[in-house]
Amino acid sequence: xxxxxxxxxxxxxxxxxxxxxxxxxxxxxxxxxxxxxxxxxxxxxxxxxxxxxxxxxxxxxxxxxxxxxxxxxxxxxxxxxxxxxxxxxxxxxxxxxxxxxxxxxxxxxxxxxxxxxxxxxxxxxxxxxxxxxxxxxxxxxxxxxxxxxxxxxxxxxxxxxxxxxxxxxxxxxxxxxxxxxxxxxxxxxxxxxxxxxxxxxxxxxxxxxxxxxxxxxxxxxxxxxxxxxxxxxxxxxxxxxxxxxxxxxxxxxxxxxxxxxxxxxxxxxxxxxxxxxxxx
Amino acid sequence: xxxxxxxxxxxxxxxxxxxxxxxxxxxxxxxxxxxxxxxxxxxxxxxxxxxxxxxxxxxxxxxxxxxxxxxxxxxxxxxxxxxxxxxxxxxxxxxxxxxxxxxxxxxxxxxxxxxxxxxxxxxxxxxxxxxxxxxxxxxxxxxxxxxxxxxxxxxxxxxxxxxxxxxxxxxxxxxxxxxxxxxxxxxxxxxxxxxxxxxxxxxxxxxxxxxxxxxxxxxxxxxxxxxxxxxxxxxxxxxxxxxxxxxxxxxxxxxxxxxxxxxxxxxxxxxxxxxxxxxxxxxxxxxxxxxxxxxxxxxxxxxxxxxxxxxxxxxx
Amino acid sequence: xxxxxxxxxxxxxxxxxxxxxxxxxxxxxxxxxxxxxxxxxxxxxxxxxxxxxxxxxxxxxxxxxxxxxxxxxxxxxxxxxxxxxxxxxxxxxxxxxxxxxxxxxxxxxxxxxxxxxxxxxxxxxxxxxxxxxxxxxxxxxxxxxxxxxxxxxxxxxxxxxxxxxxxxxxxxxxxxxxxxxxxxxxxxxxxxxxxxxxxxxxxxxxxxxxxxxxxxxxxxxxxxxxxxxxxxxxxxxxxxxxxxxxxxxxxxxxxxxxxxxxxxxxxxxxxxxxxxxxxxxxxxxxxxxxxxxxxxxxxxxxxxxxxxxxxxxxxxxxxxxxxxxxxxxxxxxxxxxxxxxxxxxxxxxx
Numbered sequence: 001x002x003x004x005x006x007x008x009x010x011x012x013x014x015x016x017x018x019x020x021x022x023x024x025x026x027x028x029x030x031x032x033x034x035x036x037x038x039x040x041x042x043x044x045x046x047x048x049x050x051x052x053x054x055x056x057x058x059x060x061x062x063x064x065x066x067x068x069x070x071x072x073x074x075x076x077x078x079x080x081x082x083x084x085x086x087x088x089x090x091x092x093x094x095x096x097x098x099x100x101x102x103x104x105x106x107x108x109x110x111x112x113x114x115x116x117x118x119x120x121x122x123x124x125x126x127x128x129x130x131x132x133x134x135x136x137x138x139x140x141x142x143x144x145x146x147x148x149x150x151x152x153x154x155x156x157x158x159x160x161x162x163x164x165x166x167x168x169x170x171x172x173x174x175x176x177x178x179x180x181x182x183x184x185x186x187x188x189x190x191x192x193x194x195x196x197x198x199x200x201x202x203x204x205x206x207x208x209x210x211x212x213x214x215x216x217x218x219x220x221x222x223x224x225x226x227x228x229x230x231x232x233x234x235x236x237x238x239x240x241x242x243x244x245x246x247x248x249x250x251x252x253x254x255x256x257x258x259x260x261x262x263x264x265x266x267x268x269x270x271x272x273x274x275x276x277x278x279x280x
Numbered sequence: 281x282x283x284x285x286x287x288x289x290x291x292x293x294x295x296x297x298x299x300x301x302x303x304x305x306x307x308x309x310x311x312x313x314x315x316x317x318x319x320x321x322x323x324x325x326x327x328x329x330x331x332x333x334x335x336x337x338x339x340x341x342x343x344x345x346x347x348x349x350x351x352x353x354x355x356x357x358x359x360x361x362x363x364x365x366x367x368x369x370x371x372x373x374x375x376x377x378x379x380x381x382x383x384x385x386x387x388x389x390x391x392x393x394x395x396x397x398x399x400x401x402x403x404x405x406x407x408x409x410x411x412x413x414x415x416x417x418x419x420x421x422x423x424x425x426x427x428x429x430x431x432x433x434x435x436x437x438x439x440x441x442x443x444x445x446x447x448x449x450x451x452x453x454x455x456x457x458x459x460x461x462x463x464x465x466x467x468x469x470x471x472x473x474x475x476x477x478x479x480x481x482x483x484x485x486x487x488x489x490x491x492x493x494x495x496x497x498x499x500x501x502x503x504x505x506x507x508x509x510x511x512x513x514x515x516x517x518x519x520x521x522x523x524x525x526x527x528x529x530x531x532x533x534x535x536x537x538x539x540x541x542x543x544x545x546x547x548x549x550x551x552x553x554x555x556x557x558x559x560x561x562x563x564x565x566x567x568x569x570x571x572x573x574x575x576x577x578x579x580x581x582x583x584x585x586x587x588x589x590x591x592x593x594x595x596x
Numbered sequence: 597x598x599x600x601x602x603x604x605x606x607x608x609x610x611x612x613x614x615x616x617x618x619x620x621x622x623x624x625x626x627x628x629x630x631x632x633x634x635x636x637x638x639x640x641x642x643x644x645x646x647x648x649x650x651x652x653x654x655x656x657x658x659x660x661x662x663x664x665x666x667x668x669x670x671x672x673x674x675x676x677x678x679x680x681x682x683x684x685x686x687x688x689x690x691x692x693x694x695x696x697x698x699x700x701x702x703x704x705x706x707x708x709x710x711x712x713x714x715x716x717x718x719x720x721x722x723x724x725x726x727x728x729x730x731x732x733x734x735x736x737x738x739x740x741x742x743x744x745x746x747x748x749x750x751x752x753x754x755x756x757x758x759x760x761x762x763x764x765x766x767x768x769x770x771x772x773x774x775x776x777x778x779x780x781x782x783x784x785x786x787x788x789x790x791x792x793x794x795x796x797x798x799x800x801x802x803x804x805x806x807x808x809x810x811x812x813x814x815x816x817x818x819x820x821x822x823x824x825x826x827x828x829x830x831x832x833x834x835x836x837x838x839x840x841x842x843x844x845x846x847x848x849x850x851x852x853x854x855x856x857x858x859x860x861x862x863x864x865x866x867x868x869x870x871x872x873x874x875x876x877x878x879x880x881x882x883x884x885x886x887x888x889x890x891x892x893x894x895x896x897x898x899x900x901x902x903x904x905x906x907x908x909x910x911x912x913x914x915x916x917x918x919x920x921x922x923x924x925x926x927x928x929x930x931x932x933x934x935x936x937x938x939x940x941x942x943x944x945x946x
Contacts, residue, residue: 056856093676243878517866
């Protein structure tokens with residue numbers, strides 16, 4: 001019998017410090033056993049439990065896209081016991097990855113539509129996965145216009161800076177990057193909060209689906225803007241977080257109402273979320 | 281008991297009607313024999329739900345921590361002492377409270393009743409003076425209350441509340457000539473190995489439900505030491521060392537503050553006599569510092585303050 | 597299903613023979629408490645109990661269970677790589693489990709054995725264990741199994757069901773596993789019709805002895821959000837002290853925590869029972885706690901047992917009426933009362 005609690009062993013190949021305050025690092029990991037990579041077939045939006053023997057596990061969204069083969073990318077904020085231990089690890093260290101877990105962004109149902117991605121802070125990770133997937137040559141034509149609003153506290157806190165720079169140069173994506181504030185007089189980004197920039201740049205809900213991923217405060221103020229523009233609750237897609245342990249819907253702790261965030265989520269439409277008790 | 285109930289209801293009604301308090305914290309009759317449920321009454325028309333009998337063993341001071349409202353609380357001797365400890369420890373202000381003191385002749389231990397019934401299930405349990413009357417399928421029996429008291433009540437010498445705003449009954453005579461530490465002396469007489477084995481056996485069936493901790497008014501820490509993760513002080517499994525560590529450490533955290541209300545032992549679903557930990561420390565504090573918890577608002581607990589003449593010969 | 601019988605005087609013989617091919621578990625009394633433990637000497641088994649203090653769920657979901665082992669010494673090839681801890685899944689027989697607890701195991705199967713994932717330890721423990729149940733001739737006054745889909749002689753989840761009749765037991769063999777156990781023991785005889793009739797009478801009488809009842813008829817149809825926002829939770833939650841007694845004693849509670857414990861350079865990943873009643877249960881690393889208030893936690897437990905489980909699995913409530921929480925809650929929070937409040941809840945009709 002497959003053991004769903006057993007992680008695949010992986011090696012950390014590269015660690016990138018993403019943010020100026022050094023609290024967010026990206027880990028590129030490769031599977032020790034090539035057949036494990038085949039079994040780890042995932043889709044944008046899913047997460048994995050990163051396992052550090054002796055410390056525990058933490059659920060982290062997969063930042064790499066399935067179109068990027070040979071490795072997985074995780075961007076981890078240093079917050080608690082396991083993430084702190086991860087941040088202490090070196091390139092070459094062995095750890096474990098369990099997954100892919102959870103459901104995924106319904107990209108198949110978004111074919112032929114305009115896609116709006118809105119991300120804040122370090123919640124942009126699964127949106128990176130989605131964006132890389134959609135921009136891949138074999139996928140780009142399946143979607144219409146792609147608009148992205150991505151905001152962070154300041155330039156130092158933006159993730160994936162080199163990729164952002166490359167995407168800004170592309171014509172097949174409308175990328176709007178904003179920072180809450182900046183003391184750089186030559187700042188090339190918008191200055192303002194995500195809700196405000198969203199209001200400016202996202203002016204139509206025609207044939208569109210929006211994916212929104214970020215801290216609760218950002219969602220709280222961005223959601224009404226999308227609704228004002230005309231997005232229906234079924235077309236606003238969100239990614240939830242919760243304290244998790246098993247990640248497979250068995251330990252009973254990550255539920256919101258009758259749904260487990262690790263199994264019936266983390267991807268939920270606003271329509272679905274509105275039917276659940278507000279305990280998240 | 282009936283007189284107490286009547287007085288409690290009348291007082292509660294008056295306090296609520298005259299807006300002297302926002303709520304009354306008392307007991308209502310339980311849904312199973314020999315149990316009472318803590319209840320918060322906020323409307324004068326609801327006071328008839330309040331009840332008092334010899335099964336009100338829960339310590340209501342447990343519900344007072346960090347409350348912001350004006351609250352009346354029904355308090356036995358031990359509960360009242362815990363209220364004193366709460367005020368000393370800034371968990372609640374004295375002027376928020378209206379203490380309805382109940383002079384107490386001891387709470388009955390439901391376990392002792394069941395043992396006396398020898399497997400027959402009690403369906404209805406009532407009190408008649410100093411008797412406990414039990415009715416079950418095909419039987420009715422009358423037992424002596426004095427034989428069935430909780431262990432801590434049997435040796436209690438502070439049955440009258442030391443602090444109150446109104447008494448809900450006549451003061452009761454305090455017990456005299458009680459040997460409060462017979463069990464502890466037995467423990468002290470054991471060799472270190474015997475004692476170690478004794479305590480390990482004592483908590484062998486502990487399921488770490490933390491009911492003892494959660495029933496205790498003293499355990500109000502926002503994050504208990506067992507729940508800390510950075511650093512993690514003890515494991516969360518039922519490893520015997522971790523389990524014993526929990527009980528020992530909790531007892532030490534209660535040293536000099538514990539009033540021996542027995543709520544911990546009463547709550548334990550595995551019938552573990554957890555008072556053996558706290559009682560020994562209570563004896564030590566009495567002997568070393570001549571101090572009993574919660575007797576007066578004038579002195580702070582000895583482990584709270586430093587006096588130059590504190591006993592120090594146990595520190596080498 | 598065929599009916600067999602065994603005289604009580606031959607029961608020890610039956611158990612001893614079982615021991616040849618099964619690891620035996622049964623109820624053993626220590627002071628006032630009966631619990632299901634491994635049986636060394638068959639005379640330890642005490643069947644004169646109403647129910648065990650802890651439910652036998654610990655035989656399938658131990659309170660602390662090793663999952664994996666690891667070494668942290670970088671010298672080895674396997675450093676930091678988890679390996680499954682070895683377990684003994686040789687055949688087991690549990691004697692004397694009550695119908696409510698056996699039904700509970702089936703309710704918990706829905707959680708651990710799903711189309712997407714199967715918990716290997718729970719599933720293997722269930723597969724290799726044969727349950728010989730003992731029906732309840734004298735249910736407790738706090739038992740309410742009949743109104744939550746069970747009964748004192750209900751056979752759900754059991755492989756063999758025993759009915760006690762004076763000096764004998766009637767045995768109903770219910771499954772292939774049960775057949776095998778009876779064959780292995782080879783100590784039963786066919787039961788005569790008269791005995792079967794006596795047993796039926798006892799069983800019916802037992803059903804009538806259940807005095808405690810709940811009504812769950814409306815739970816499925818009431819709107820979740822309405823129930824969640826009901827005004828009665830404030831009163832229900834007041835007395836709760838957020839200990840873990842109800843969850844730990846409950847045969848249908850299954851929540852667990854996963855912890856790594858290291859000693860020196862080796863360690864194990866284990867799982868331990870956890871409780872939705874504990875404040876830590878849903879605490880995020882950021883400090884955010886979706887159920888940081890007691891009322892949220894108390895409400896969650898009852899909503900899960902009596903509403904979410906109903907909606908998700910369509911197998912009725914996640915409660916078998918064993919009455920343990922009712923008997924042992926230190927502040928007398930009574931699930932039967934809460935069930936009534938929930939079942940009778942109606943939003944204002946404007």
